[in-house]
Amino acid sequence: xxxxxxxxxxxxxxxxxxxxxxxxxxxxxxxxxxxxxxxxxxxxxxxxxxxxxxxxxxxxxxxxxxxxxxxxxxxxxxxx
Numbered sequence: 708x709x710x711x712x713x714x715x716x717x718x719x720x721x722x723x724x725x726x727x728x729x730x731x732x733x734x735x736x737x738x739x740x741x742x743x744x745x746x747x748x749x750x751x752x753x754x755x756x757x758x759x760x761x762x763x764x765x766x767x768x769x770x771x772x773x774x775x776x777x778x779x780x781x782x783x784x785x786x787x
Contacts, residue, residue: 709771709779711764711786720780726752726767730783736763742774750774760784 714720720727723744729737736759740752752770757763764786767779 709768709777711779711781713785714780714782716782718782722778724774724776726771726776726779728763728767728779728781728786730760730781731756734758736760736784738763738766738770740767740770740774740776742770742776760786 709726724742726738726740731737736757737754738752738757739754741749742751743749752766755766757766764779764781770776771779
């Protein structure tokens with residue numbers, strides 16, 4: 708299972724291969740990610756919006772698990 712790491716509001720995701728969950732001003736959560744960056748078989752998790760934190764984090768966990776990404780980055784909220 709991937710670790711969850713909080714990023715400061717201006718802090719960039721430190722790796723090309725990543726999963727990011729951001730809490731939007733509207734209260735919704737947006738999940739996006741990249742796996743295999745720079746390779747022809749790269750996979751992308753196009754930005755998807757969720758109305759609750761649990762659903763957003765589950766989507767992030769699924770992508771991370773399927774693509775061997777060890778850390779899920781979050782911005783704008785404290786995961787629980």
